Amino acid sequence: MRKHSKMYVEALGNVDKSKNYDVTEAIKVLKSFKTRKFDESVDLVLNLNIDAKKTDMNIRGSFVLPNGTGKTKKVLVVTKTKVDEAKEADYCGAEDMLEKIEKENWFDFDTIVATPEMMPALGKLGKVLGPKGLMPNPKLGTVTTNVKDAIANIKKGMVEYKNDSYGNVHMSIGKLSFDEKKLEENLRAVVAEIVKNKPTNVKGTFVKNVSISSTMSPGLKIDKVSLGL
Numbered sequence: 001m002r003k004h005s006k007m008y009v010e011a012l013g014n015v016d017k018s019k020n021y022d023v024t025e026a027i028k029v030l031k032s033f034k035t036r037k038f039d040e041s042v043d044l045v046l047n048l049n050i051d052a053k054k055t056d057m058n059i060r061g062s063f064v065l066p067n068g069t070g071k072t073k074k075v076l077v078v079t080k081t082k083v084d085e086a087k088e089a090d091y092c093g094a095e096d097m098l099e100k101i102e103k104e105n106w107f108d109f110d111t112i113v114a115t116p117e118m119m120p121a122l123g124k125l126g127k128v129l130g131p132k133g134l135m136p137n138p139k140l141g142t143v144t145t146n147v148k149d150a151i152a153n154i155k156k157g158m159v160e161y162k163n164d165s166y167g168n169v170h171m172s173i174g175k176l177s178f179d180e181k182k183l184e185e186n187l188r189a190v191v192a193e194i195v196k197n198k199p200t201n202v203k204g205t206f207v208k209n210v211s212i213s214s215t216m217s218p219g220l221k222i223d224k225v226s227l228g229l
Helices: 006-012 023-032 095-104 116-123 126-132 147-156 180-196
Strands: 041-048 060-064 075-078 091-093 111-114 158-162 168-175 207-214
Touching: 023 180, 023 207, 041 180, 060 180, 075 095, 075 116, 075 147, 091 095, 095 116, 095 126, 111 116, 111 147, 116 126, 147 158, 158 168, 158 180, 168 180, 180 207
Parallel strands: 075 091, 075 111
Antiparallel strands: 041 168, 041 207, 060 158
16 A cells, blocks of 8 residues: 655645535645645646547647646757747757657657658657657647747647546646646636537536646545536
8 A cells, every 4th residue: 555645644634535625725725735845736637528448539639828837848849941930949950859869868858849841750759759748749739830839839838638548637737836816727727628629429527527636735626516517
């Protein structure tokens, strides 16, 4: 059995596991726990009424959180045709960048933005980039000819979402140091985004359960009514 820390057990004692908290109250409780020596992430989990084995019921996409994520991402742009739009990127190149990844095992970046002409070359690194979640994808806005806007969105706090094999979507909605209003705005924005992309063949309730936690805290279940669900 996993042994939890003293601080975790103490926080757990302040959580009513049988209760579905109003969203505002849940965030307030989360921020009331003793803080760690680092700025913890605040994580949201949505349990969806989907069959993840059916491709037409899976959801995936990206959007910009209203108040960002609290983390500045390093962006690598892989392009031959839009170098002039990549001035705000941390790194930019073409085959030279891909060679650096392949031969030097270089991963000093968080996201890759690529223009379409580079995708055949990037595809050859699929086995390396795929498992790390770094392969650019048109659905996520990271394969594009509008490189300037893609970089701006990532820097402002663009997040990606994708359900897992159990129909859950896990996302960071900011840092514990964010004020309560900003965390709630980000949380509501995520829920609205997911609901907006509900698969057409889902019948009945789409979002079954919602919970939040910080990196080192127990989870709190949220009353869906307080989210308009």
